[in-house]
Every structure is written in structure tokens, then in C-alpha cells.
Amino acid sequence: xxxxxxxxxxxxxxxxxxxxxxxxxxxxxxxxxxxxxxxxxxxxxxxxxxxxxxxxxxxxxxxxxxxxxxxxxxxxxxxxxxxxxxxxxxxxxxxxxxxxxxxxxxxxxxxxxxxxxxxxxxxxxxxxxxxxxxxxxxxxxxxxxxxxxxxxxxxxxxxxxxxxxxxxxxxxxxxxxxxxx
Amino acid sequence: xxxxxxxxxxxxxxxxxxxxxxxxxxxxxxxxxxxxxxxxxxxxxxxxxxxxxxxxxxxxxxxxxxxxxxxxxxxxxxxxxxxxxxxxxxxxxxxxxxxxxxxxxxxxxxxxxxxxxxxxxxxxxxxxxxxxxxxxxxxxxxxxxxxxxxxxxxxxxxxxxxxxxxxxxxxxxxxxxxxxxxxxxxxxxxxxxxxxxxxxxxxxxxxxxxxxxxxxxxxxxxxxxxxxxxxxxxxxxxxxxxxxxxxxxxxxxxxxxxxxxxxxxxxxxxxxxxxxxxxxxxxxxxxxxxxxxxxxxxxxxxxxxxxxxxxxxxxxxxxxxxxxxxxxxxxxxxxxxxxxxxxxxxxxxxxxxxxxxxxxxxxxxxxxxxxxxxxxxxxxxxxxxxxxxxxxxxxxxxxxxxxxxxxxxxxxxxxxxxxxxxxxxxxxxxxxxxxxxxxxxxxxxxxxxxxxxxxxxxxxxxxxxxxxxxxxxxxxxxxxxxxxxxxxxxxxxxxxxxxxxxxxxxxxxxxxxxxxxxxxxxxxxxxxxxxxxxxxxxxxxxxxxxxxxxxxxxxxxxxxxxxxxxxxxxxxxxxxxxxxxxxxxxxxxxxxxxxxxxxxxxxxxxxxxxxxxxxxxxxxxxx
Numbered sequence: 033x034x035x036x037x038x039x040x041x042x043x044x045x046x047x048x049x050x051x052x053x054x055x056x057x058x059x060x061x062x063x064x065x066x067x068x069x070x071x072x073x074x075x076x077x078x079x080x081x082x083x084x085x086x087x088x089x090x091x092x093x094x095x096x097x098x099x100x101x102x103x104x105x106x107x108x109x110x111x112x113x114x115x116x117x118x119x120x121x122x123x124x125x126x127x128x129x130x131x132x133x134x135x136x137x138x139x140x141x142x143x144x145x146x147x148x149x150x151x152x153x154x155x156x157x158x159x160x161x162x163x164x165x166x167x168x169x170x171x172x173x174x175x176x177x178x179x180x181x182x183x184x185x186x187x188x189x190x191x192x193x194x195x196x197x198x199x200x201x202x203x204x205x206x207x208x209x210x211x212x213x
Numbered sequence: 214x215x216x217x218x219x220x221x222x223x224x225x226x227x228x229x230x231x232x233x234x235x236x237x238x239x240x241x242x243x244x245x246x247x248x249x250x251x252x253x254x255x256x257x258x259x260x261x262x263x264x265x266x267x268x269x270x271x272x273x274x275x276x277x278x279x280x281x282x283x284x285x286x287x288x289x290x291x292x293x294x295x296x297x298x299x300x301x302x303x304x305x306x307x308x309x310x311x312x313x314x315x316x317x318x319x320x321x322x323x324x325x326x327x328x329x330x331x332x333x334x335x336x337x338x339x340x341x342x343x344x345x346x347x348x349x350x351x352x353x354x355x356x357x358x359x360x361x362x363x364x365x366x367x368x369x370x371x372x373x374x375x376x377x378x379x380x381x382x383x384x385x386x387x388x389x390x391x392x393x394x395x396x397x398x399x400x401x402x403x404x405x406x407x408x409x410x411x412x413x414x415x416x417x418x419x420x421x422x423x424x425x426x427x428x429x430x431x432x433x434x435x436x437x438x439x440x441x442x443x444x445x446x447x448x449x450x451x452x453x454x455x456x457x458x459x460x461x462x463x464x465x466x467x468x469x470x471x472x473x474x475x476x477x478x479x480x481x482x483x484x485x486x487x488x489x490x491x492x493x494x495x496x497x498x499x500x501x502x503x504x505x506x507x508x509x510x511x512x513x514x515x516x517x518x519x520x521x522x523x524x525x526x527x528x529x530x531x532x533x534x535x536x537x538x539x540x541x542x543x544x545x546x547x548x549x550x551x552x553x554x555x556x557x558x559x560x561x562x563x564x565x566x567x568x569x570x571x572x573x574x575x576x577x578x579x580x581x582x583x584x585x586x587x588x589x590x591x592x593x594x595x596x597x598x599x600x601x602x603x604x605x606x607x608x609x610x611x612x613x614x615x616x617x618x619x620x621x622x623x624x625x626x627x628x629x630x631x632x633x634x635x636x637x638x639x640x641x642x643x644x645x646x647x648x649x650x651x652x653x654x655x656x657x658x659x660x661x662x663x664x665x666x667x668x669x670x671x672x673x674x675x676x677x678x679x680x681x682x683x684x685x686x687x688x689x690x691x692x693x694x695x696x697x698x699x700x701x702x703x704x705x706x707x708x709x710x711x712x713x714x715x716x717x718x719x720x721x722x723x724x725x726x727x728x729x730x731x732x733x734x735x736x737x738x739x740x741x742x743x744x745x746x747x748x749x750x751x752x753x754x755x756x757x758x759x760x761x762x763x764x765x766x767x768x769x770x771x772x773x774x775x776x777x778x779x780x781x782x783x784x785x786x787x788x789x790x791x792x793x794x795x796x797x798x799x800x801x802x803x804x805x806x807x808x809x810x811x812x813x814x815x816x817x818x819x820x821x822x823x824x825x826x827x828x829x830x831x832x833x834x835x836x
Contacts, residue, residue, distance in 0.1 A: 045827050062437045063829065066605050067822040070634060070695040074364070074393050074595045076760050077808045080815045085694065087819065089636045096632070203538055210531050 039111055040094035050108060050174035052098060061095045101167045102192045105185065108174060114186055123190045132194055135159065139202055148209050156202045159195055166192045232363040234393065234596035235354045236401070236588025239343060239367055239381065241299040241450060242423030242555065244268050245582060246350040247589035248358060249598070254405070254589040256582050257357050265581060266353075269296045270345045272332035279349045288482055291474040292319050293332045297452060298346075300424045301328070301339035302384075303377030305720045326720055340384045340722065341730070347388035364393040366592040368584050369697075370425040371397035372445030372611045374657050375669045376720040378697050383727055393595040395696040397608055398422075399429030400440060401587030402553040404606070405578055407433045408590060414548040415441075417537075419566055419574070420584075421529065422554035424450040428533045430540040430547070436603040442630045443611050444536035449528065451488075451556035457521040458484035458513065466501050466509035476504055487513050492558055519561045526565050533569060539630050550574040555581055607632055610693050612667070617654035621663045626691055629659065636692040640706075643687075647679040651712075653689060655699060668719040672701045674712040687712065750797040754788055754804050761785060761811060764818060772817050784810040 041048040044060045066072075068087040073080045097107045109116055123129065135155065142151035166188050173185040235248045235257075243265040247256040256264045263281070271283035271294040278286070287294040295318065301309060306328045309320055319331040329336035347367075354362055367390075369381050378395055385392045399418035406416070413433055420427040427445035431438055459480045462468070468476065483501055490497040491513070499511045537544060552574045556562060566574055578586065594602050609630045615623040616639070626637045641651065651674045658666030677685055686706040693699055703712040717723070722730070732742070762785075769778060788803040 058434075060827070062434065062439075062605070063826045064823060065607060066437070066603060067826045068819065069605055069607075071394070071591075071595055071605060075597050075756055077757055077811070077815060079808055079812050080760075080819070083816060083819055085634055085692070087823075088695075089634045089692070092632045092635055207535055207538070210534055 040097050040107065043091065043094050044098070048108070048111070050101075050105060050171050052104065054099065057095070057098060061091065064091050101170065102189065102196060105170050105174070105189045105192070109182065109186055109189060112182060114182060116186070116189070123187050123194070125187065125191070128191055128194075132198065135198055136201075139198070139205060143205060143209070149206070152202055152206050152209065156199060156206075159199050159202065163192060163195050163199070166195065231598055232596045233354075233358050233360050234363055234589075234592035234598070235350075235358075235365050236396075236585050236590070236592045237347065237350055237365050237367045238398070238401075238582075238585035238588060239299065239346065239369075239384075240268055240422055240584075241297050241425060241452065242268060243581060244346050244350060245585035246354045247582070247585040248354060249589050249593040250358075254586045254593075256585050257353055259353055266346065266349060267296075268298065268346055269294060270298065270342045271295075272334035272337065274333050277334065277345050279345050288475065288479045291478045292330075293334075295330065295332075295337075295342050297424055298339050298342040300448065300452075302343060302380040303374065303720050304328070304339070308720075326718070327722055327726075338722075340380050341387065343381070343384035344387035347384055347390060351388055351390055362390065363596050364391040364592065366394045366396050366401075366588040366595065367392055368396050368398045368401050368588050370420070370422075370445060370447055371399050371427040371429050371440075371443040371608075372425065372447050373697075374447070374612055374667055375697070375699055376667075376718060377447065379718065379721050382696070382698070383722055386727060387730060392696075393592055395698075396588055396591055396606070397427070397429065397440070397443065397697075398584045399427045399443065399553065400431065400438060400606055400608055401584045401591070402551055402578075403429070403431045403433065403438055404587035404590050404604070405583045406549070406551050406575060407438060409578060410549075410575075412549060415542065415546055416549045416551060417533075417547045417570065418551045418553060419529075419533070419557065420445075420553035421556040421562060422450050423452050423556065424448070426450060426529050426532070428529070428536045430536060430542070437605045437607065439607045439632075440609045440630075441541070442536045442539035443609055444532045444539065445611070446528070446532060449525065450554075451485075451559075452481075453525055454488055454522045454556065454559065455481050455484040457525065458488055458518060461513075461517070461521055462499065462501060462511070465511055466503065468501075468503065472504060488518065488559065491515050491518050492560060515560070522559070522561060526562055530565060530569050544570055547572075551583075552576050553580050553583055608695070608697070609633060610635070610697055612657040613659055614669075614691060614693065614699065615656050615658070615666065616691075617656060617663050622661055623656055623658070623663055623666050627693060631693075633693050633697060634695055636690055638688050638690045641687045641689060642683050643677065643680065643685045644682055646682045648682065648685070649677045649679050650675045651677065651687065653701070655691070655701070669699065670719055670721075671717045673715040673717065674703050675715070676710065676713045677705055678708045678710050680707075747795060747797045747800075750800045751792055754792045754800050757804055757807065758785065758788060758792070761807070764815075768818065768821065772821060773814060777814070781807075781811045781814060 039048065044057060046052065046057065065088060068084055068091060070081065070084050070088055073084040097103045106116060138155055142148055142155060145151035170185055170188050173181040173188065235246050238245045245256050245264060245266065247254055258264045266280045267284040269280065269283040269287060271278040271286050271290065283294055287296055305326055306320065309328050321329045321331055321336055327338045327340065329338050351362060367381060367385055369378055381395060382392050399420050402418050402420060403416050416431045416433060418429045418431065425445065425447050426449045427443065429443040430441045432441055462480060462484060479502060483499065487497040487499060495515045497513045499513055501509045503509055547570060550566065550570045550572060557580050563574065591606065593599060594604055609632055610627060611629060613625045613629045614627040615625045618624045626639060627635055653672045655669040655672060656663060656666040657669055660666055677687060687703055688706050689701060689703045691699060691701055701714055703714060704710065705712065784807040788807050791799045791803045
């Protein structure tokens with residue numbers, strides 16, 4: 033059951049796929065931790081504590097990988113044997129790259145806007161919408177499960193990584209604005 | 214010994230002993246101990262009926278005074294009376310100096326990375342001072358409950374770093390306490406409220422104590438408390454409010470910056486009293502004794518005080534904003550706001566919190582006691598008194614963990630707000646032929662430069678098999694356990710050799726230093742060390758025996774064949790026999806043998822309970 037050779041989907045007893053019922057996943061996560069977590073083994077033997085530690089760590093890792101769409105997509109590709117690191121996570125989609133540059137410029141300018149908070153917030157909303165769109169595309173690509181779709185999925189994962197990074201940077205700018213007001 | 218209490222028939226197939234456990238809130242200003250009795254968690258008072266024990270320790274030549282009596286002496290004997298020692302836990306001399314006149318103690322320059330204060334009873338570290346407070350609470354609990362404590366849960370600010378946590382654990386060890394868990398204060402408070410209100414959903418815990426501030430966002434769902442994000446400031450609390458007021462008084466009264474220790478202590482005391490008076494009234498009268506013996510009289514209004522402390526409160530709200538962002542939610546998603554810590558009594562604090570969260574905060578449970586109560590509840594569960602309890606606390610690490618890389622940069626390995634326990638591995642290699650050792654510098658913090666982060670420790674790996682430079686593949690695993698403490702292991706992959714690790718904490722005691730302290734402490738002067746070691750081993754053996762017997766009673770017949778069971782039974786009998794004897798070495802060996810013999814059994818048990826947990830869900834087939 034806590035077999036390290038199992039993949040994360042098997043650990044939670046859910047089918048391998050991009051379409052995951054997040055509520056159900058959370059329930060299973062909680063139920064698993066209820067029986068494996070170190071808190072249950074405070075007075076147990078050393079070996080049980082060791083097993084518990086490994087088990088709880090694995091379950092946490094698995095949950096993290098499956099809970100968020102980007103991590104899940106990445107994991108699914110890795111499971112299918114797709115090399116995620118080759119090409120260092122770039123995309124050749126020129127339009128996308130152009131859009132990224134524009135968004136970055138916008139972020140830099142947002143700081144000097146009359147209402148910087150609103151500007152950054154607006155930008156984050158647009159980024160979130162893009163992320164949602166990419167998530168939708170990924171769902172379709174994984175559902176189709178054809179090799180050419182996988183290449184597309186890989187590209188989308190890289191794009192999503194760009195977007196998430198941009199979002200983090202926007203959050204950092206927001207935090208910075210917070211500090212100075 | 215522990216009280217024996219049989220369970221209700223039908224609840225569990227084996228009767229179990231009710232073990233004595235307690236929760237301890239080791240606070241900056243006050244400390245408390247609480248326990249679960251007759252199904253209720255309550256704080257324990259001293260003989261005078263006081264539940265709060267002021268965290269003040271006074272060192273006289275032959276005796277240590279803790280609590281109210283020490284607090285009374287604080288202003289007239291400032292160098293020997295240590296208050297707010299929590300601010301010094303896990304801090305180095307550099308940090309202490311930065312805190313400046315706020316801490317009017319006589320610090321000594323020394324080799325050890327732990328600063329010591331000179332007192333009438335010798336040089337003491339913050340760990341020893343904290344241990345004195347813990348000893349008093351231990352004695353109080355054991356006297357009230359009529360037996361030895363099997364273990365305690367001690368709370369720490371959620372934002373405490375590794376060094377601060379380790380120092381707390383070390384203090385407990387010095388006080389002769391077994392720490393079941395270091396529990397984050399906001400999580401403890403959430404437990405107390407969660408059980409009280411039976412609520413579900415998202416809770417924000419705003420914890421402002423004497424010296425520390427924590428904000429935690431948790432989700433509570435059917436007994437599982439999941440921390441989503443936590444933030445804080447381990448050097449911001451009510452004491453800082455007092456300092457602002459004291460500074461204002463100094464300006465008004467014309468007191469110079471270089472005033473004596475006695476004057477400074479008295480000023481802080483007066484500032485604190487004024488702050489507290491303003492909770493009930495609009496103005497507080499001040500009567501300040503000056504260095505030349507004369508008195509300055511004045512008045513502090515609520516409006517002035519609010520202006521003085523306002524910036525500090527806003528600082529906490531900024532942290533709240535960041536933590537909500539980390540949790541991925543807006544302020545509207547928070548269903549309940551819980552206030553913890555004496556400083557949340559300040560009206561201006563409540564006003565601004567209510568404004569920020571746009572709702573009335575919950576203050577039903579005494580903000581001074583709520584943390585100890587939550588800790589007591591968890592202690593009761595962890596020590597094994599509630600085998601059927603579904604309560605589970607899933608906490609996070611508050612600060613990112615990283616390692617130093619080339620050029621004074623920090624590479625983040627484990628980001629902040631990661632659910633613990635968590636492990637991450639990193640591969641390293643050697644850069645010289647035949648290199649057998651390596652050092653890794655671990656740090657905590659969010660910044661990129663080593664100089665901007667908090668140094669945790671240097672892990673020195675040795676015993677790497679000598680190879681050509683670059684050939685070794687050393688997999689270093691960084692593991693943060695449920696207490697939030699870091700453990701490092703390393704294996705050279707091609708040979709499978711486990712590297713030995715020596716830990717050099719940056720702001721803490723090494724294992725050897727603690728052993729020495731334990732040996733030298735007053736308690737240990739009485740009684741034979743050999744007797745102590747035997748007793749410790751016997752208690753340990755008894756614990757393993759009980760744990761195993763409970764397990765066998767629960768599922769031994771179902772999970773083990775007679776053939777499989779025989780060697781376990783025999784090791785168990787052997788341990789019981791040897792435990793009656795006087796040889797701690799033999800007992801230890803027998804414990805090891807027993808653990809080895811039932812290793813496959815405990816693995817089977819865990820897999821079985823996982824299977825059972827998943828049985829409630831549809832497990833899909835895979836093709």
C-alpha cells in the first residue's frame with residue numbers, strides 16, 4: 033500500500049489522468065494521513081516511527097503533485113516517459129513569448145501606475161485567465177492521450193510554468209507595494 | 214506511576230493505561246501547564262490558585278526563584294532576574310546585541326555559540342533559564358495529577374526557526390521532560406477553538422504575545438486541522454508596545470538614553486502598567502521615579518498610546534496580507550478569526566483586526582490559556598489516551614530551507630508553507646581526487662544571499678569512499694520532521710555507503726554540550742548516574758512492551774500466523790525478563806532484538822491500516 037514503486041495516483045486509489053476530483057483527493061489524503069502520520073506513532077517502536085515518517089512524507093509529496101493542475105500535468109508527462117527537462121522548459125511559440133514580454137513590461141510599469149494595486153491586480157486576473165485556458169487545453173490533450181497530443185501537453189506545461197512564474201513575480205510586486213505603503 | 218484506567222467495554226479490545234500528559238505554553242511573559250482530566254482540558258493552578266506563571270527567573274547565589282516572586286524583584290535586581298527569556302532562545306550574541314538596551318543583562322563573550330548571562334549563580338544560557346520555568350510547571354503538573362508525566366506537548370511560535378525550536382527541545386530535555394511534540398501556538402489555539410465550536414472551514418489565528426507574533430490560516434475538516442500558510446515575526450509583541458510607550462515617557466520626562474539598568478526596567482514596567490490600564494480607561498496616570506530620586510508625573514491618553522503602537526499593529530496586518538496570499542485566499546474566505554495572546558486585549562489591536570478581517574474576532578476562550586489548552590488536548594492524543602480519536606494536525610514549515618552554493622547564494626530546497634513531514638534530496642559530488650569529506654551549510658529564509666538568511670547549521674559529511682574527483686554521487690536528503698526540525702542523511706549512491714554526519718548548529722548547543730549540562734545539573738548531582746541510566750532504559754523498554762502488546766491484542770491473531778508470531782512472543786518474553794534485571798546494556802539489546810523481530814509485523818500493520826482507510830473509498834482498477 034505504501035509501496036514506493038506505486039505511482040501517486042495508485043497511492044490514492046484514483047485513476048491515472050488529468051481529470052481529478054480535487055475534493056475526493058483531499059478526502060483520501062486526510063484519511064491516509066490519519067493512519068500514517070507521525071502523530072499516531074509517538075510512542076511506537078523506532079521502526080514504526082521510521083515507516084510512519086517515510087509514509088507521511090510520501091503522501092505529502094504525492095498530494096502536492098496531484099493537487100495542483102500544473103504539477104499534475106508535469107507528473108503525468110513524467111509517468112509517460114516524457115523528458116520534461118530537455119530544452120530547459122522553453123517553448124517555440126513566438127506569439128506566446130511575445131505575450132510574455134508584454135506582460136512583463138506591464139508588470140514593471142504597474143508599479144508606477146496611479147493606482148499600482150489595481151494595476152497589478154488587473155494583471156494577475158488576466159494571468160489567471162490564461163492559466164485557466166492552458167489548464168483547459170491540457171485537459172483535452174490528456175483526454176485524447178495520443179502521442180502528438182503529449183508533445184502539445186509538454187509545450188503547454190512549459191507555458192504554464194512561465195505563467196506561474198510571472199504570477200509569482202506579480203505577487204512579489206504586490207508584497208513590495210505593501211511594504212512601502 | 215501512571216494511573217490505570219480501563220476503557221469502556223466494546224471500545225477497544227485491549228485495556229490500556231491512562232498515561233499522564235500535559236500541554237505547556239512556554240510564553241514570553243507567562244507560562245502555563247494544562248491537562249485533560251475527566252474529558253476536559255484545563256490549565257493547572259499553583260497552590261495560591263494562580264494559573265499563569267510569570268516567565269521570570271531570578272538567580273540568587275544558592276537558589277533559583279521562578280514566577281511571581283522573581284517578577285517582584287525584577288526592577289530592583291535586574292541583572293539576576295531574567296524575564297522574556299524566550300526572546301533569546303536560538304539567538305546568538307550578535308542578535309542579542311542588536312536587541313540592545315531592551316535586554317539589560319550582563320552578557321558574556323564566549324566561544325560557544327550560545328550567549329550566557331552572568332548572574333549571582335553563575336553564567337546561564339537561555340536554555341537553562343527556560344528549563345527552570347519548565348521544571349516548575351512539571352512539578353506542578355505531577356503534584357496535581359499524582360504521578361510522573363509520560364510526556365508533554367510544548368508550544369512554540371509558528372514562526373520560530375530551527376534554532377529556536379531546537380533550543381526549546383533542549384530546555385525540555387534539561388528539565389527532565391519528554392517532548393511528545395513541538396506544537397505551533399496558532400495551531401494549538403485552533404485546536405482549542407475547533408473542538409469548542411465544532412466548526413468546519415477556514416480559520417485565521419492571530420496570535421500576539423509578549424514577544425512574538427504569528428498569523429496562521431488553517432482549514433478544519435472533520436477533526437483534521439490543515440495549516441495552509443503561516444507567517445509572523447519572532448521579535449514583535451506586547452513588549453515592543455511597552456518599549457514605544459517607554460520611549461515616549463523618556464522624552465516627556467527628560468530621561469537620557471544612558472539611564473541605568475534599574476531605571477530602564479522600571480520604565481518598561483510602568484509603560485506596561487499604563488498600557489494595561491488603558492484597556493479599561495481613556496487615560497492612564499504616570500508616576501515615574503527618576504534617577505535622582507524625584508518623581509515625574511504625567512498622563513498617557515488612549516489616543517496617544519494608539520498613535521504610538523499603531524505602526525506596530527499595521528506591521529502585523531501586512532504579515533497577515535502576505536500569509537493570506539501564501540494560503541491562496543482572500544480575506545473574505547476566512548470564516549472565523551481567533552485571537553490569542555495577552556496583547557490582543559489591547560483595544561486598538563482588536564479594532565484594527567476587526568477592520569482588516571471585516572468580522573468580529575472570537576475571544577470566548579481566555580487568550581492567555583487557549584494555547585496551553587490546545588496543547589493539552591494534543592498531548593492526550595499523542596500519549597495514547599485516545600486510540601480512536603480522529604484528530605490530526607497537519608502543520609507546515611514557516612521558513613524556506615536552503616543550502617549555500619557558490620558565490621554566497623542560497624538555493625532553496627524546501628519552500629516555506631510546505632506541509633510537514635517533508636523530504637528533499639540533492640545530489641553532490643566531490644571536486645578533488647580522493648575527497649572523503651564535505652560540508653553543507655543549511656540556512657532558513659526567503660532571500661537569495663547567504664548574508665540575508667538565517668544560518669542553521671553546518672553539516673559535515675565524512676566517510677565518503679575515496680574516488681576520482683566528480684565520480685562520487687552523494688545523495689543528501691534533507692528531512693523536516695513533524696516538530697519542524699531538520700535532519701540530514703547522506704549516501705554515496707554508487708557504493709551505497711552512508712556518510713557520517715557531524716552537526717554544528719549555528720546558534721545552539723551541540724549534543725555533547727547538552728550531555729554535559731545534564732550531567733552537571735543540580736538534579737543529577739543527587740543520585741547515581743548509573744541508577745538513572747538503568748531507570749531510563751527500563752521506562753523505554755516498558756513503553757515498547759506496552760506498545761507491542763497493544764498491537765498484538767488488536768490484530769496479532771488476524772495478521773500473524775502462529776509460526777510468525779512465535780519469535781515475536783519469544784523476544785517479548787526475553788525483554789520482559791531482562792527488564793527485571795539491573796543491566797541497562799542488556800535491556801537495550803533486548804529492545805533492539807524485539808524491534809527487529811517485529812519489523813515485518815509493524816510494516817504489515819501499517820499497510821493494513823492504509824488498506825482499511827482506503828476501503829471507505831472506491832479504489833479504481835488499473836489496466
